[in-house]
Structures are given as C-alpha cells and as structure tokens.
Amino acid sequence: MSSLEEKTIATEKIFEGRVISLQVDEVELPNGNKTKRELVKHPGAVAIIALTDDKKLVMVEQYRKALEKTIVEIPAGKLEKGETPDVCAKRELEEETGYDCAKLKLLTSFYTSPGFADEIVHVYLATGLSKKENAAGLDEDEFVNLLELTLDEALHAITEKKIYDAKTIFAVQYIQLQEALKK
Amino acid sequence: MSSLEEKTIATEKIFEGRVISLQVDEVELPNGNKTKRELVKHPGAVAIIALTDDKKLVMVEQYRKALEKTIVEIPAGKLEKGETPDVCAKRELEEETGYDCAKLKLLTSFYTSPGFADEIVHVYLATGLSKKENAAGLDEDEFVNLLELTLDEALHAITEKKIYDAKTIFAVQYIQLQEALKK
Numbered sequence: 001m002s003s004l005e006e007k008t009i010a011t012e013k014i015f016e017g018r019v020i021s022l023q024v025d026e027v028e029l030p031n032g033n034k035t036k037r038e039l040v041k042h043p044g045a046v047a048i049i050a051l052t053d054d055k056k057l058v059m060v061e062q063y064r065k066a067l068e069k070t071i072v073e074i075p076a077g078k079l080e081k082g083e084t085p086d087v088c089a090k091r092e093l094e095e096e097t098g099y100d101c102a103k104l105k106l107l108t109s110f111y112t113s114p115g116f117a118d119e120i121v122h123v124y125l126a127t128g129l130s131k132k133e134n135a136a137g138l139d140e141d142e143f144v145n146l147l148e149l150t151l152d153e154a155l156h157a158i159t160e161k162k163i164y165d166a167k168t169i170f171a172v173q174y175i176q177l178q179e180a181l182k183k
Numbered sequence: 184m185s186s187l188e189e190k191t192i193a194t195e196k197i198f199e200g201r202v203i204s205l206q207v208d209e210v211e212l213p214n215g216n217k218t219k220r221e222l223v224k225h226p227g228a229v230a231i232i233a234l235t236d237d238k239k240l241v242m243v244e245q246y247r248k249a250l251e252k253t254i255v256e257i258p259a260g261k262l263e264k265g266e267t268p269d270v271c272a273k274r275e276l277e278e279e280t281g282y283d284c285a286k287l288k289l290l291t292s293f294y295t296s297p298g299f300a301d302e303i304v305h306v307y308l309a310t311g312l313s314k315k316e317n318a319a320g321l322d323e324d325e326f327v328n329l330l331e332l333t334l335d336e337a338l339h340a341i342t343e344k345k346i347y348d349a350k351t352i353f354a355v356q357y358i359q360l361q362e363a364l365k366k
Contacts, residue, residue: 004246004253004326014198015205017221020299022198022205027248035324037248038200040223042299063187064297065210065220070187071297078298108341110349112295114247114254115261116203116225119296121349141218143187158291166293166304166349173356180363 004030006037019043019078020117042119046089047076047167049107049174050099050126057154057175058129059168060096060144072147072157073168076121085109085122091136093126097146098135102128107174112166121167151175187213189220202226202261203300225302229272230259230350232290232357233282233309240337240358241312242351243279243327255330255340256351259304268292268305274319276309280329281318285311290357295349304350334358 006027015022021041028034050058063070077092079085086104093099109122138144149157154172157163163172189210198205204224211217233241246253260275262268269287276282292305321327332340337355340346346355 004244004328006246006248008248015221017207018219019221020223022223024200025248029324030246030326033323036201038198038202039249040203040205040300042296045298061187063189063213064294065189065191065208066222066299066301067294067297071294073297076298108352109347110352111247111250111254111347112349113225113300113302114250114256114348115228115259116249116302117223117296117300118249119299140216141212143213145187164292164294165297166295166353169291169293170349170353170356173353173360177356177360177363180360183366 006030009034038116040117040119042078042117043081044079044085044120044122045076046079046085046092046122046124047074047171048089048093048124048126049074049171050093050097050101050129051175052129052148056148056150057171058097058099059147059149059154059163061147062142062144067164069164071164072162073165074171076167089122089124089126094132094135095138096142096144098131099126099129100132100135101126102130123167123170151179189213192217221299223300223302225261225300226264227262227268227303227305228259229262229268229275229305229307230257230354231272231276231307231309232257232354233276233280233284233312234358235312235331239331239333240354241280241282242330242332242337242346244330245325245327250347252347254347255345256348257354259350268307272305272307272309277315277318278321279325279327281314282309282312283315283318284309285313306350306353334362
C-alpha cells in the first residue's frame, strides 16, 4: 500500500493555553500538493470505569462549558506533567469520587478526535472500591455531583442524553458486553 | 442537587479556521469564583459502522497529522453547512469507500472531548452494502486505503494499535456485543 504520510513544511503556533495549545501546520500531501492542518495539542487523560461491589457504575455529573450542558460521565482527568496514567487514574478516582480501589487494570487507550487533536484517553477498570478517609478533594475550578448507576440506569441515561460522551458510552457498552459474555 | 452551571462573563475569540475555531471564555463558577475555559468549536461529524454481507467491517487507513500516525478507522467525516447527519453519512460512506447502503440506522451520538471541544459524532450502522458505479471521490486533501476486516482482525488491530481511536474502538465493541447477544 502506498504511503499516506504528510510531511510538515511549516508550523505556526497560534495559542498556548492552560489545557490545550493550537498550531496550524502546512503539510505536503502524498501527491505533492500542499494543505494546512489545524492541530490541537492536549496532555492526555485517563478515565475510570469504577464498579462497586454491588455492580454499580460510579459516575460524576459535571457542567461542561464546551457543550453548555451538564452531563454524566465516568470519572476522568488530565495527566499532570510527568505523571503516569496509572498514578493519574488513582488520583482522579480519589479526587472526584472519594474512592480508593484494590484493583486497577488498563482496558484500552484511544484518541478521541484524531481529525484535529492528539488527546488520548487511557481507560481503566477499577474494582474493590472502598471510601477513603480524608480523600483528596477536587481542583478549585471543579464541581461535581456523585452518582452510582446500575447498568439499566446507565443505559436509560444514554437514551435521555444525560450520558452523552464517547468514553462513558464506551464504558457502559463495556459493562453490557461483560454481562452478555457471562450468559 | 445544586446547579453546576458556569455563567459566561466574557468570550475572547482566538482563531477561526477551516475546520475548528478556538475561543477562551471567562466564566463564573458555582461558588462565585472566576476561571477561564479554553473551548474548541467543531461543526460535528458522522461515523459509519459499515458491515458487508459476509460480516466484515469496512475501514479506511488514513494518516492523521494530529497524531503523526497512520491509523485504521471506520469511515467518518465532518458535517457540511446545512447538511443533516443522515445525508452526511451516505455521502461520506460513498466518498471514502465507494459503497452505497440499503439500510442506514443511527445507533448513538457522542461528544468526543467534552472537556475542551463541542465535537459530536453521530454513529450509524450501514448494511445492505453494494459498490456504487461512478461513486463520488475523496476530497482533494484526503488519501485513504480501503480495508475490510473480520471481527477477529479488528480486535487484533486494536491490540496492535492500528485501530486506536474512540469511535472505531466503540464500533468494534458494538459488533462484539451484537455477536455475544446472539449466543
């Protein structure tokens, strides 16, 4: 198969923010023509499918300014500088839900928007949950409500568009698949 | 539960591109404090789980400049101005794969990166595929290789990180779930 690679001719930095940065690259296409690519850089993130002993999914309700909506998501957060995904997953679970976990397993990693962003999300399964005493709190600009949903409640929340994002819909489908494979 | 909404105080437009735009909003948090939100605006997109009569998943191999990688994805593309998701799904399937479909069904819609972007992807199931004569071609800056993978091949491609993005990993898990539910 032919190479599909695009060679960078020039990079123009547009914006350097607290969370993301933006650049426009001029590239040479496989046929020699040139075009521009608008590229968002992101530090990467983790998301945690946290299952209680009675098989409920731990979720956080959160306002998302980008959507102008309050939605329900699995716990998640950005990687801090130099932080490994495993450490980040434990930290975010504690901060957002107050839970510690006995077992933490990486299930998959995926890019969320490969057309314009390099954000990658590492998705973990956390089990053996217990409430942590003196758990670390949320960042000062974070406000969430904690929820624990059965699989049926989570499926209903998807229908109602309360659960509305890729990682959380993936998570609910993952639990659905595990249940189906058991039968 | 308390309101989690963030009120917009000011919007600073940073960039207006061909695909995305970027703005920074100053917001008032639920506790009255202020912070800034970096927000990417995107026109929205569709993605198509296209299943051949012999149960293969139609995929496109594509270079993604944001990742500096060539990955394998389900067919997808941005909504054009005024275009409905259904029309967009038919168009993108034809342009990227040469296939027409007898049946097209919306499975779900999800935001890909609610932390910083409003991109929504509408995911369709397309069946009854047939090669279209004189199919419309790709955009002039698009280059893809067409693949048709069995479920096992797709699962292997995830392990190998050739399939590496949220919508495609969701799609493969969707097919896995349908197979598991049949048994």
